[in-house]
Amino acid sequence: MDRAGERFASWQEGIAVRREAGLTLFFAPTAGGTDAERLPGRPARPDADAIRALAAESGKVVSFSISHQPKDHPYWVELLALGLTFDLRGLAPGIGAQVAAPGHAFGLPLADARGLECVVLRTGPHLASAGSLMPIVRTMAALGCELASLPGLVGIGWEPAGTIMAPDYFRTTAGAWLEGGAFPALGFTALARSPAGAMRSIGLGFFLGHELELAARPGESPADTARLAVRLIHDLVQNGSYSPGDHEGPTGDVLHCSFNADMSLLHIVR
Known part of the structure; x- marks a missing residue:
């Protein structure tokens, strides 16, 4: 089954709140x-x-x-x-x-x-x-x-x-x-930077039912973190969300993925 088919059923059943297109x-x-x-x-x-x-x-x-x-x-x-x-x-x-x-x-x-x-x-x-x-x-x-x-x-x-x-x-x-x-x-979603340097999506939940938060690597510039976040957003919208666990990212990095308690935020750490 592809990643899109592995999305949690609760997302597809509309439990996640979606804003009007x-x-x-x-x-x-x-x-x-x-x-x-x-x-x-x-x-x-x-x-x-x-x-x-x-x-x-x-x-x-x-x-x-x-x-x-x-x-x-x-x-x-x-x-x-x-x-x-x-x-x-x-x-x-x-x-x-x-x-x-x-x-x-x-x-x-x-x-x-x-x-x-x-x-x-x-x-x-x-x-x-x-x-x-x-x-x-x-x-x-x-x-x-x-x-x-x-x-x-x-x-x-x-x-x-x-x-x-x-x-x-x-x-x-x-x-x-x-x-x-x-x-x-950058337009159909947006990015916001946390005090810890992580990049969090705004609006990705409309498409997937959850937002994305990509942790920054030590010494990584905000621009580099944002560039990878943009690539991840493209990948997720095109292919479906990651399930919890480790996955190979679009740049070949191993991504450790986990969700918060209500599955409204996907945390990704490299």
């Missing part, structure tokens, strides 16, 4: 609700017409269309891509979507994420319980690559990790992953 599109704010009140040179959130125009030109990464637009609530649309539906909410001229402020930034200063207006892309209601399945995440990432060209877009956030990425950074890293490259660990 979703991309957040961050836009420069407006001074009011009309075109005349918008801040000069700073486009606001798109409306449904802007999304329809973008859909008509889509296909560089994935083709998509508007499959539903409620007449009584024109501030959200349903998008269809690869047979899957996603809700895009917070469109102008309605109020922006409410999301938690990002805690980690890639490709732009975190300070640039303050005071922005948001549009959110989430799975449709019938896919909500399956939002962490990789085909759905990959389709959402592909849609994010297409939406990254919207005027005024400041950043793209991945909600389960509380991150924000510059649009070009998102296109590059997510696009490379979709073409067979490495999982975009």
Whole structure:
């Protein structure tokens, strides 16, 4: 049985809490609700017409269309891509979507994420319980690559990790992953360093049901510990989690793996 098949049944049965899958599109704010009140040179959130125009030109990464637009609530649309539906909410001229402020930034200063207006892309209601399945995440990432060209877009956030990425950074890293490259660990997850120097993942639990903590070796630089943590995240997302015990890591090191009491954190020591 491969490693993915050896995951604890409790993870697959949903005992581990998973945050809702979703991309957040961050836009420069407006001074009011009309075109005349918008801040000069700073486009606001798109409306449904802007999304329809973008859909008509889509296909560089994935083709998509508007499959539903409620007449009584024109501030959200349903998008269809690869047979899957996603809700895009917070469109102008309605109020922006409410999301938690990002805690980690890639490709732009975190300070640039303050005071922005948001549009959110989430799975449709019938896919909500399956939002962490990789085909759905990959389709959402592909849609994010297409939406990254919207005027005024400041950043793209991945909600389960509380991150924000510059649009070009998102296109590059997510696009490379979709073409067979490495999982975009710095963006779809994040890393935090403990006082002891260990690197702990943020957001990996969405995919696996647990986070990762990689202990640093004596004298090892934080950058080297982080680089290995990124490689481990790619390996775990692609192949499934490690069971307790010793395993050969992606760099050939022997990894001693153990879990905390509630199996929410995988400790790895080399």
